[in-house]
Amino acid sequence: MAKYLYQLGKWAASRPFRVIAGGVTALVIAVVLGIGMGTSFSDDMSIPGTKSEQAMKILTQYFPSDETEGKTVQLLFKAPQGQTLESESVAKTIKAALGEIGKDPAVDSVAGPNVEGMMSPDRKIGSSIIIYKVKTSDVTESSKELVLENVERARDTGVQTEIGNGFESSEPGIGGTSEIIGIIAAYLILAFTFASFLAAGLPILTSVLGLGIGIMCIMIGSNFFNMSSVSLSLAVMLGLAVGIDYALFIISRYRQQLNKGFGVTESIGQANATAGSAVVFAGLTVIIALAGLSVVGIPFLTAMGLAAAVSVLIAIIIAILIVPAALGLAGKRISPARPNRLLRKRPRSGAVGKISNRWGRFVIRFPLPIAVIGVLILAIVSLPALHLNTGLPNDGTKSVKTTERRAYDLLTEWQGVGMHGPLVVVAQAADRVENPQAAIAKATERLNNLPNVAGVSPLIPSDSEQVAMITVIPKTGPADSKTKDLVNLIRDKAEGINTQDHVELMVTGSTAVDIDISAKLNQALPKFLLLIVGLAFVLLAVVFRSILVPLKAVLGYLLTITATLGFVVFVVQDGNWIHMFGIPEPGPVLNYLPILTAGILFGLAMDYEMFLVSRMREEYSHTGDASKAILEGIGNSGAVVTSAGFIMIAVFAGFIFAEDPVIKAMGISLSFGILFDAFVVRLAIVPAVMRLLGRSAWYLPKWLGRIIPNVDVEGETVMKQLESEQRAG
Known part of the structure; x- marks a missing residue:
């Protein structure tokens, strides 16, 4: 491999404009395709085979999904001190805000806090549901602004108004402060390492080129594979880091070879054969580790690993192809390496034994x-x-400065922390049961007596009456270990109930799904x-x-x-x-x-x-x-x-x-x-x-040494051959 990398490095160095133009062209094509196709990221984190996923299948089979699912936004209100939501001024403020929001053509309907069950017993806290004609992820910016403006107006009158389950973003956030901070810090470190602004800039530029191609490839791939938006953020994070590092390794070796008196093209070829070989091997190790995430059998994790692996693969290609071309273009303006006083003094040529x-x-x-x-x-x-x-x-877990956290706290004050993590229990009677609903009612009575249960909703039977749905509200929040214990307890009790009453109890819902995913x-x-x-x-x-x-x-x-x-x-x-x-x-x-x-x-x-x-x-x-x-x-x-x-x-x-x-x-x-x-x-x-x-x-046993292949990672074979040719010449 080192021999081919040596030839590739010299070839790229002798044709810098063509190679760099090819890289830029690849980026332009990727950008055009990426923007043209758009993105289709999904935050589905389900894991096939879990108990909650199996229960969810039965739930969707017997209970058709609500037409408003994914189209609602919740607003929460709290009256000022000494007043209630039914006070004249407060009610007027809320009515005005909801009235303006309801005028939006994108809004299908608005249910105010005066509806039964949407106000606390003391009338101090209430909620309102805005139902849109499209999913909240597709709501226009003007519609979002309209909600935010009316929320602010209500707040100005003294009525605390917060957005609960708000608008979901359909686009992942990239190219922000995080990336800029990382790039600036990396440039300063490289400038200190190389003592050259030009040498420090090359790894940044080449890594950004590779990162751009990688981002576009992942965005295009999101249209064909199910992957979350976090996959893109991870790929950006990893692709930028390894892209800079791999370029650093090759440029450092190039400067060392220049310092030994080799010409520009020859030094680039040698750097690609030695450091480039190590880059390829190390990069493939990273790719194997990321692709290895697929063995755990979790789809969203497999997608994240493969997306990050794509960014690393492109970083490798950029390092062994575009970096040599950039070095060929820069030539000897990349000054030879200077001693690093913190770690070593560079030995003179031929004085390897005098390392300080x-x-x-x-x-x-x-x-x-x-x-x-x-x-x-x-x-x-x-x-x-x-x-x-x-x-x-x-x-x-969000900051109290966010409206989502304040809405969370209002709902907790009103209905308890368990309302954030309701458990959906699906009860299915066996075919041989004569009165399914009676058997289900008897089986689910025991849920009220379980520890850490704040309340149990009435049974909701399916059309066939063979299945019913019950909502169990824990006393603890969704991330609390006691909630996890309650889920496990219901499942443990379900075995005995099934044997005795011939009714199978299954737990699902977002909280149970999260618990099962974490356990898996x-x-x-x-x-x-x-x-x-x-x-x-x-x-x-x-x-x-x-x-x-x-x-x-x-x-x-x-x-x-x-x-x-x-x-x-x-x-x-x-x-x-x-x-x-x-x-x-x-x-x-x-x-x-x-x-x-x-x-x-x-x-x-x-x-x-x-x-x-x-x-x-x-x-x-x-x-x-x-x-x-x-x-x-x-x-x-x-x-x-x-x-x-x-x-x-x-x-x-x-x-x-x-x-x-x-x-x-x-x-x-x-x-x-x-x-x-x-x-x-x-x-x-x-x-x-x-x-x-x-x-x-x-130490390596002789018998094992005869079996395993001899891998030349540092390109030592190529370097020995070049030295012998130089002596012969």
Whole structure:
């Protein structure tokens, strides 16, 4: 592979205008197709085979969906102190607001708070339902503005007016503050690393080109595959980070080759053969990890993984094709690499044995304390993960500055927190039951006596009377563990009821669906970890021709993922430092965050392992000196891994400023995951353990060495061939 990448790099460098024009043309075509086709993202997070999904099928079969489903917006009102909603001035204000909203041609009907059941017993809080002729996601901006204007007018009179289940956005939010912050931070890091504004700008420009193509491909794909809008945000986050990092690796190697006296085109070819080979292998590892999410059998997670994998694939292509062309265009204006005073002093040509590396020598001198301290730090950070509670965010976790959160609080004050998470119980009598409705009524009587039940609605029979629907209101909120216990208790009781009364009770509804999704994801996480850890061990054993090196790598990865989850629980769930990260309220950890983080961090951890340890292997194969190999690895790759880690952290941390709590949680987990892996595991624990293992780190049984292939990740074969040709010439 290195040979072909060498030729590809030289070819692109000698034809920079054609190659770059081809990349821009690809972007233009993708943009035209993407805009022309539009997007069709879906936030369906159902998982086939769950108990709630099976119950939902029966529910939809016997109870036709309401024609107004997805077309309603709820307004909540609270009267000023000392008044009620029936007070003359208050009633006049509400009537005026609803009257203006009702004049909108898009509105089908408006039900005011004076309707039975839509006002609290004390008449202080009430709700109104606006029913549109189309789904709320398709309501025009002018209709939305009309509602907001009248809400503000009502507030000005002293009547608290909030929007509950409001307008859903049909378009994902991209190109905002998060991306800009990440790009600016990455540019500053690159400028410091390269000491050149031109060199710093190239990775940014090439990654943005790849990101644009990737975004358009995913938008086009949303018309053919069922994927959520979060898939696009994840792809943007990951594609931008790896795009910059992969370009950084190749440009750094190009500058090193220039510094050795090679010409521009030759240096580009060599950089593509060496660093480019590592980029391809590392990128494919990330793609395999993301595509591996499909093995857990969860459709929306599979779509997210594949969408992110597409962005990484395009980042690889841009790195090995467009980056060489851009370097060919820039030529020697990309100044040769200068020494990095923080990590190393660059050795003179031919003086490899005289490496001066402060951090490397420090690790060599104190390997045991460094390894122990690093492991202890990550172990302590991991402890909160022991009480991990996953779920989906709701309006109750939003800031009190949002109208959705204030509406949530009003409904809680009026009807209790359980109203936000009602459980729909579907009761189905067996065919042999003579009086189905009587049997169902008898079976469901027991629901009132269960703990944590605030109320049970009357039975709603189906037309066939074989099935009935009951709504159970818990005393606790949808994300509370006691609500989850109630769902499990109903299902446990259902087995005995079915045996005794021949009536099957099934629990569904949004709360039960979320509980089942979280349980399914939590069950899938260990299986997924086992899969990718096994994959990592095999791949690294092949690449490094060692048993202990890949074992150390996967153990380090497990430390990374547990520490990351522990930190997320510490902040998001336990509520520590939440204001520092702009989190309004503590709540459950996003249910698919652990498995998604595990997949992404696996790929990125293997990236850093590859770039760092491959240099160690290269030096060890030449000298047989294990300590010198560690110094060489840190000396040549430590600074690049450090810069790459900072860039990843900067890009991911930029998404912490996003308003969407899902994107914010992903930003926190990935930025701190990279912090733990790059700086604690790869640059501290890994070299320390390698020092403790000594030569045994590179041990491989002879019989196994004859079986596994010899993979040239660093392009060493090509470089030896070029050196021999140079000597012969």
